[in-house]
Amino acid sequence: MMDSHLSAGSAPETVERRPVVVEEGALAEWLRSGMCVALGGLATSCHAMVAVRHMIRRGLRDLTVIGSAVGGLDVDLLIGAGCVRKVISPYVGAEALAPIGPFFRAAAERGEIEVWECDEGQYYAGLQAAAQMLPFMPCRGGVGTSYPELNPDLKLFTDPVRRQTLLAVPALEPDVALLHAAHADAYGNVQFVGTGYADRLLWRAATRTLVQVERIVPNEEIRRSPERTALLAHGVMRAPFGAHPFSSPGFYIEDREHIRELVEAGRVFSKIGDRGPFEVYLDRYIHRPETHIDYLETVGLRRLLSLHEY
Amino acid sequence: MPGLSNPCTLPAATASIKELMATFLSRDMLDGEEIFVGTNLPVIRAGALLAHLHHGPNMRVMVAHTRTNLFHTPVMEHFELLTDWRAGRWAEAYFNDNEIVLYQKSRRDSVFFVGALQIDPHGNSNLIGLAGEGARFRMRGPGAIATTTNASHVRRFYLYVNEHSPRVFVERCDFVSTVGWGRGGAGARRALGLPGGGPRYCVTPLAILDFEEQSKRLRLRSVHPGIAVEQVVANTGFPLIVPERVPVTEAPTPEELDILRRRVDPQGLLRR
Numbered sequence: 056m057m058d059s060h061l062s063a064g065s066a067p068e069t070v071e072r073r074p075v076v077v078e079e080g081a082l083a084e085w086l087r088s089g090m091c092v093a094l095g096g097l098a099t100s101c102h103a104m105v106a107v108r109h110m111i112r113r114g115l116r117d118l119t120v121i122g123s124a125v126g127g128l129d130v131d132l133l134i135g136a137g138c139v140r141k142v143i144s145p146y147v148g149a150e151a152l153a154p155i156g157p158f159f160r161a162a163a164e165r166g167e168i169e170v171w172e173c174d175e176g177q178y179y180a181g182l183q184a185a186a187q188m189l190p191f192m193p194c195r196g197g198v199g200t201s202y203p204e205l206n207p208d209l210k211l212f213t214d215p216v217r218r219q220t221l222l223a224v225p226a227l228e229p230d231v232a233l234l235h236a237a238h239a240d241a242y243g244n245v246q247f248v249g250t251g252y253a254d255r256l257l258w259r260a261a262t263r264t265l266v267q268v269e270r271i272v273p274n275e276e277i278r279r280s281p282e283r284t285a286l287l288a289h290g291v292m293r294a295p296f297g298a299h300p301f302s303s304p305g306f307y308i309e310d311r312e313h314i315r316e317l318v319e320a321g322r323v324f325s326k327i328g329d330r331g332p333f334e335v336y337l338d339r340y341i342h343r344p345e346t347h348i349d350y351l352e353t354v355g356l357r358r359l360l361s362l363h364e365y
Numbered sequence: 366m367p368g369l370s371n372p373c374t375l376p377a378a379t380a381s382i383k384e385l386m387a388t389f390l391s392r393d394m395l396d397g398e399e400i401f402v403g404t405n406l407p408v409i410r411a412g413a414l415l416a417h418l419h420h421g422p423n424m425r426v427m428v429a430h431t432r433t434n435l436f437h438t439p440v441m442e443h444f445e446l447l448t449d450w451r452a453g454r455w456a457e458a459y460f461n462d463n464e465i466v467l468y469q470k471s472r473r474d475s476v477f478f479v480g481a482l483q484i485d486p487h488g489n490s491n492l493i494g495l496a497g498e499g500a501r502f503r504m505r506g507p508g509a510i511a512t513t514t515n516a517s518h519v520r521r522f523y524l525y526v527n528e529h530s531p532r533v534f535v536e537r538c539d540f541v542s543t544v545g546w547g548r549g550g551a552g553a554r555r556a557l558g559l560p561g562g563g564p565r566y567c568v569t570p571l572a573i574l575d576f577e578e579q580s581k582r583l584r585l586r587s588v589h590p591g592i593a594v595e596q597v598v599a600n601t602g603f604p605l606i607v608p609e610r611v612p613v614t615e616a617p618t619p620e621e622l623d624i625l626r627r628r629v630d631p632q633g634l635l636r637r
């Protein structure tokens with residue numbers, strides 16, 4: 056007897072290619088408390104803010120957040136809103152706009168979150184291990200430093216080939232990677248303007264990947280330059296200005312005024328323990344707007360259109 | 366070893382301390398080297414670009430994620446953020462962050478820069494934070510970014526601090542995020558299996574420090590104009606090796622200052 060996954064004659068009447076477009080209302084199916092969530096982008100650019108605001112609005116708890124290698128205030132916002140149990144990111148902040156994320160710093164100093172201490176080399180080694188389905192990846196950066204002491208998951212070992220002392224970095228495997236990109240078609244073919252930072256590695260390491268895009272384009276447009284397709288998403292969500300207040304290469308720059316408002320609210324909390332301004336921020340930009348469109352209306356068209364690259 | 370002679374000098378007062386620091390860094394970089402600026406600190410960026418425009422037409426300059434050559438470019442405007450896509454206008458190549466960090470082989474030819482909250486006598490440094498009593502941190506610092514891994518592999522690196530005080534220069538770092546010369550001695554890094562050449566100079570607002578050849582302990586190399594040797598010693602939290610003769614840090618030449626002010630830093634960030 057022939058052994059086949061599809062026995063003769065069993066195909067349904069109509070066989071259609073299935074789009075992977077995710078509506079904002081369906082985000083709840085992707086995200087729940089206790090998950091390990093990777094956030095793409097870098098520093099002040101391309102964070103999946105529609106998904107981040109969704110997680111805060113829903114009051115998700117106990118998340119393990121793998122921020123980007125230069126994690127932005129997306130991570131800080133989640134910490135401030137009380138969604139996070141553990142952070143895996145070599146940095147959380149916004150460079151000159153906030154040298155260190157105020158909620159991250161306060162929570163790390165008070166021991167309210169667990170910080171998986173690492174530098175970028177160890178961070179990427181862990182993602183690389185997950186992507187290659189290996190239990191760990193060796194890494195030299197960190198030998199001779201305090202990292203193995205601060206983070207017991209990083210284990211010094213003698214390599215069996217050259218007898219060198221190296222660090223074993225365990226695989227970092229996100230349940231879901233949340234990314235923001237320029238455009239995709241309805242079938243999850245994602246293309247960036249710019250390099251996409253390390254988003255492709257997050258995709259390779261994660262179990263599933265959801266990508267917000269500025270535009271969903273016809274499949275024909277993707278086929279015009281297939282070499283530019285950077286990753287194949289499990290879900291794509293239409294999210295114009297979806298990285299706001301951060302930048303999206305090819306579309307808009309960061310909204311410094313908005314970022315300052317957020318940072319200032321964080322500073323008031325970290326300096327004098329007053330959550331008032333941050334609660335006002337959360338209420339205005341996250342809890343009141345029920346959808347991404349409501350959020351964009353709150354920010355205002357005038358502001359959004361002022362964030363041009365020229 | 367890298368280093369250029371200094372043919373003629375302006376009166377030191379005409380250059381700011383930051384311009385002086387950038388010029389020192391510039392003169393220590395050779396044509397053909399890869400200068401890995403990483404995050405966009407103004408003095409380091411200016412030092413790298415000055416070297417490139419002054420004597421490094423074949424340098425590979427990596428600012429943020431770009432790889433570029435700007436030798437024929439009239440002015441490089443400062444861009445503040447690492448991810449500013451508009452920096453692409455000066456780029457010849459643009460790399461993914463993970464490729465830059467994971468693939469260290471090309472770092473063997475790189476010159477790199479490391480900032481610090483604390484530096485110990487052997488140039489080991491700390492960006493992680495300051496230890497608390499009963500808690501891990503009194504102050505959680507920004508973290509190492511990629512300095513741990515890059516400094517393990519690069520040809521040489523420079524320690525750079527904006528403050529020269531006993532709280533920065535400490536006998537022992539609370540945490541070590543970047544290895545300098547470990548527990549000391551010229552073989553310290555080899556013993557740890559770190560292939561890179563280690564820290565060469567430490568550049569501060571008061572002075573330039575180098576490492577004594579045998580012990581690899583920090584030594585005063587030069588003091589900036591108007592700074593007394595005693596002032597540097599008093600602001601260092603451990604015994605600094607002080608040679609008999611301590612020169613004044615060489616000022617920029619008119620040509621260097623002209624490149625800095627006209628092409629590298631027209632906004633005057635180094636004069637603020």
